[in-house]
Amino acid sequence: MAKQNTVFKDAFNRCLTLIAETEALPSELELGTLLGVSRTTVRAILARLKELEIIAWDKRTKAMLRAPQPADFFSAEETSSLAEIIERSFMRRILAGGAEPGMQINELELARDIGTGTTSVREFLIRFSRFGLIEKRPNSHWVLKGFTRDFALELTEIREMFELRSAAGFAALPGDHPAWRDLDDMEVLHRDMLANIDTRYRDFSELDERFHLLVHRSSSNRFIIDFYDIITIVFHYHYQWNKANDRERNARAVEEHLEYIAALKTRDPATVAHACRQHLRSARETLLQSIQQPDA
Amino acid sequence: MAKQNTVFKDAFNRCLTLIAETEALPSELELGTLLGVSRTTVRAILARLKELEIIAWDKRTKAMLRAPQPADFFSAEETSSLAEIIERSFMRRILAGGAEPGMQINELELARDIGTGTTSVREFLIRFSRFGLIEKRPNSHWVLKGFTRDFALELTEIREMFELRSAAGFAALPGDHPAWRDLDDMEVLHRDMLANIDTRYRDFSELDERFHLLVHRSSSNRFIIDFYDIITIVFHYHYQWNKANDRERNARAVEEHLEYIAALKTRDPATVAHACRQHLRSARETLLQSIQQPDA
């Protein structure tokens, strides 16, 4: 089946929500940049819109005929790219299923399980290996190193190093740097969440990611920013499977973020470092608590 | 042509040098662990040794008939794995050839150029992308970010952070830790090289890598150790194409290493940090000097 047309399907769905608002459709080129796809794909989308009689399309006249309906959309499973599917399957396997460190990972078996070719699985594993959770034995299998206490400690050690440096860098940014405005916006978002924490605490994961990324961006060091991908993926899946006390934990974390933001605004190195350390310490505790002790 | 049999060829060559020393050959299993290959490959090697009438092989009697000759070996090109070939080609292209930052990288073109399938090139690029020199545009080409001054600065920033931490960790190792013995050995190697620097300065690159890796190992943090791969590859190719004043540079670096080693042995944090900073500063200078200024 060569390539899946998930780019088309996903863009088609996004196009439906887009045109629900407006009357007339823009040019093919413009639509392309709007949706982030090439003209080829735009034309495929227009063709389908016409086929479903949502628009009338003749050359440059594209008139709305009717509003899009739920049935017009492609289902969510169809729009996720193969890489996303593989990542989810893999993470479920190694985190949820009793995956022991040292376990062998088999490309063929994984591929069969997920229902894809081996090529995609292989490429995923290569990409994923930079997270330090798996390791390749050439001409042989991959080895799962496991989400162990050691992993968490090594990860947080680097995180703390990087974030202290980034935070110091942030505080030293010139006053007219756009990051300060982003920080203000971030503060508002945090206050909003704190005011409605009972209903909104589940959204913290995403806010957390955005906040730390903002801090790291100021370092303008690609290695620091790239490393944050590892943090993101670990915490993302970690939040999904460890929900114990999450309301309290997240409320506390939002407060720490606000203290951290206030510290950044003082621009005083010692204050910043203190707030940063404080928050990272509790983040580490949370992570460690969720990991089963290997031999306790 | 599916898989190249480079594992066999390379192991065969190593086997030839191995048996040149000894009279009798060990068991198949033992030979396998010695060469780091499976019994299947060992038997293929033995079969070829017999065919060339280098040994007489009948069951468990494996007697040497004659010493291996240069003609018996596979040529060097034949034994390098596809990944190595691709890496070399690629580095030559992007470092030697006038590769501008922002240039597009084309999988198909690269593959045709090197004479391999696209899969291998693709996998190489994915693996290589973690070095921060290239970036993928999904469904489209790769972009060369280039070996620029910014890259070098970002790289060395992390390097200095990591190495200072590793060096401090090294100095704090217990006195009976095997790393101290390794450090003694390392010191001897450095003194040897310094004594014959005029003839040996070209070997510094390898010694440099081994020394810093020894220091980093003490961190026992996989992210620090992995990051050193980037340093290694950058400096490896950097040494290859920038030979200006290399004798003086390397002589100076060996001396700095010796000071660094002496500092580690004092186990005094301030002394260690000072020597470490000193050496890293001149390493950075060397690297920066070799990079063309973007607009000077």
Added chain:
DNA sequence: GTTTGTTATTTTATCTACAATAGACAGTTT
């Protein structure tokens, strides 16, 4: 009890093929 012969099976590394997608160029419309 270790080593080998034998044989079979499994898995990886690599190539090739093809649909999806991107992108280029020339022709058309306003």
Added chain:
DNA sequence: AAACTGTCTATTGTAGATAAAATAACAAAC
């Protein structure tokens, strides 16, 4: 002439096939 569209080509993403290499099993030989 600027913006848009029709058409075509080139490249990527993915599946599937195949040789090399690993792994396994077990009886026979030493």
